[in-house]
Amino acid sequence: MSIEAKNENKEFKPLIVAFCCNWCSYAGADLAGSSRLAYPADVKIIRVPCSCRVNPLFILRAFQKGADGVILCGCHPGDCHYSTGNYYARRRMTLLFSMLDYLGVENGRTRVEWVSAAEGVKFSQTMNEFVEKIYSLGENVRLEDLRCKKN
C-alpha cells in the first residue's frame, strides 16, 4: 500500500470482505498463506463452495453493515470445479456492480478476480492492490445502515 494513501487516512481502517470459492481461490489464499505472502489484515475471507453461491444480497448486506470493499474470487473461466459456476457469477456481478455504482458505491469498491489454487502470488497481489484501492477511496458511506453502526 502506498505511503501517501496510508497517511491521508490515518484513522481509516478499511473493512474488506472477500468471498472465495472453495476449490480455487480459497486454496489460492491458503497457498499465499503457506508461502507467507503477506496482505493486509483488513481482508476477511468467507468460504463459499463456488463463486456462483454468492448471492448479490450478501454483498449488499456487507456494504449495509459497513464494509468498504467486497471482492469475489473464483476459479479461472473454464476451470470452475462445477464447470460453469463462475460464468454465472461473472454475469451476476457485472449487473450488481453497475447497479452499485449507480447507487454511489464506486466500481473500485467491488471486484471479481479469478485466482487458481496455484496462484498464491496472484491472491496476495490482488488483495494488496484491492486494499490500496480502498484506502484511496476512503470510507464507504453509501448504503450503510446507521443503525448497524451503533453497536
Add this chain to the structure above:
Amino acid sequence: MQRIGVFVCHCGTNIAGTVDVKRVVEAVKKEPGVVYAEDYQYMCSEAGQQKIADAVKNEHLTGIVICSCSPRMHEGTFRKAAEKAGLNPYLVEIANIREQCSWIHKDMEEGTEKAVILARAAIAKVMLNAPLQPGESRVVKRALVIGGGIAGIQTALDIADAGYEVDIVEKTPSIGGRMSQLDKTFPTLDCSSCILTPKMGEVNAHEKINIYTYSEVEKVSGFVGDFSVDIRKKARYVDMDKCTGCGLCQEKCPSRKTPNEFNRGLNTRPAIYTPFAQAVPNVPVIDTEACIKFKTGKCGVCSKVCAAGAIDYTQKDEIITREYGAIVVATGFDTINLDKFDEYYYNQSKDVITALELERLMNAAGPTGGNVVRLSNGEHPKNIVFIQCVGSRDVTCRGKSYCSKICCMYTAKQAMLLKDHYPDVDVHVFYIDVRTPGKNFDEFYRRAVEEYDVDYIKGQVGKVSEAENGRLLVQGVDLIDNRQIKMEADLVVLATAIEPNKDVRKIATMLTASIDNNNFLTEAHPKLRPVESPTAGIFLSGVCQGPKDIPETVAQAGAAAIKVVGLLAKDKLVTNPCTAQSNPLFCNGCSACEKVCPYGAISYEEQQVMDGGVRENRRVAVVNSALCQGCGACTVACPSGAMDLKGFSNRQILAEVDAICR
C-alpha cells in the same frame, strides 16, 4: 439454546507466534452461545482431539469451532473427532487463523484482532449449522484409462491385476504412446520396444482389460464412483474380428504419400496403415482423407487383396456409453511446435531435427532402417551438434518456463549411442545446465563425457544457418572459456521442450479436472496427493501431470492404480450432504434453478402444499441429492428464495458477513 465450544490451536508457534491465543480464548468466551473455550498446542493431535471429545461430553456442546489451519487441511480430522464424541460432524466449523492470519501477518496485535474476528464469523455460522446426514452412492466396479502410453498401460495392468475391469481409450490406432517411438532407453540402454511390446501384449491378452483404440472420450457425466462416459469409436473401415493382421493391404495400397505420423513425418505411409509393426491391436485403419476409394469412389484395392474379407467401407463411428467408478487421465505429451524458434533453422533445413525424430532415425524399424543420415542428402553426418533446452526454461511467451526434465538424459543417451554406432563422429552438446538427478543418472552422463568423449559446451546457440558448402553453421557461445563459437555441423539435434497433449484441455473440461498454466493436470495436493486430481474420482498418470521419464511414469502409474483400486474396493461412497434443497412453500415452479444446474440435479413434481391453511397442488422443484454437487448456482438463480444450500445456507453466510462487519 446453543452451547458452542471453541478450540484455539497454537500449531506450535505457527499460530501462537503471531496470534495471542489466550486473548482469542478470552474474547470468544464473550460471544453469545459460547459456553466453553480453550487453547491447545496441537488440536489435530490425539490429545487435542481428546480435548474436543471431553468438552463435547462434559459441556454438552451443540456445536464446535476450531481456530486452526485451513479447513482444506483438517476439516475431515475434526469432523471425525466430533463424530466420535457423539456430535454430528457437520456441527463443526473452522476458523482459518493460520494460512489466512498468522502466516501472513507479522504484528501480534493485528494477527490477534483478525483471529478473533475470524473466530466470531465461524461461531456465528456454527450457531446456524444443522446436523446433516451424508447420503450414499454406488461404486461402479470398473475403471476408465484415457491414453494408452506406458502410463495408461501400467495403470490398466495394475488395476486389472487387482481384479477390476478396465477400459483403455486410446486416440491413435495403437496403444504404446511415445515409448513405442523410442529406440533405446536410458539409463540402462535396453531397447524400448523390447520392454514395451511384452507389456502391450499383456494388456491385449488380459481378460479384465478392454482396449478401445482409434477412440476418444466424447462426453462425461456423473461423479466419483458413478461416471457415465460416451466413447466415440471411430470407424476403422476394417473389421477387427475378421482382420488377421497379415499386412497385405498396406503393401498394396496405391495411396502412399501421407506423412507418417509415427515417424514424425520423416517418411510416408499408405492410406490403410498400422502405425508400427508391433501395433496392438494389429489391425489397420483407413485414413479417409488419403484413401482414393473415399475420395473418388474408385480403387478398393485393399478390399480385393484382403483374403479375410475384413475391409468394410461402410463402417460408421460408434458411440459406446459405459459406466465407470474411476477415471485415470494418462494422455501424455508432445514436443512443442518450433515455428517461433527460427534461429535454430528447424523449418528451413532437413538436417535440423528434434530428438524424437533422431529416435526414429536411430531405430532399426525407422524410416532409414536405423541409419543415421542427413535427410538432405542421405550422407552420414560427421559432426553432430545437440542443442539443449530448446523452448524449455524459457520465460518468454514462445517457450515453456519449466524444465522438460528428460532431455539431459536422452541427449547423453543419444550421444553415446551415436558414438557406439559411428565411432568416427564428433558430438558436441550445447547446454545451460546438465541436470541428472536420479538413480545412476549422473554416472550415465559422466560416461558420455569421460568414456565417450562427448564435447559438452556450457552455453547457448544463437543461430543455426546454412554454410556455403551445404553444411550447417552453428554459432554460439562458450560461457566457461568466454568465447564465441562457430562450427560447421552435418546434423543438429534439438532437445525440444515437451508439453501436455493438446487435447488435454478438452479432457480436463469434460472431467472438471483442473490444469495449470502450462496445461499439465493439477494434483489434489502437490506433495501428499500427487496422483489424484482435485476432482474426486479422477486420477493422474504419466507425463500429463508433469514431465517425467519412463521409470517415474511407471511408478506414478502404479500409484494411480492403487488409488483407483482403493476406490473401487468400496461398496458405497459417502456423499457430500451439503446439497441444495428447495422449500415447497416458497417455490413457484419457475424452472430458473433447473436451467443453471450443471448436473441436471433438479426436476419438478406435483406436490401437495399447505399454504395459509389451504391445501394446494403445486409444481415444485426437487433436488436429487445424489446428483447435486452443492455448487449453489441454483440458490442465487431462484427468484423466490426457495432454494437454499445445506451447510452454506443464506442465513449462515449472512451471519458470517454480519460477524465480520460488526
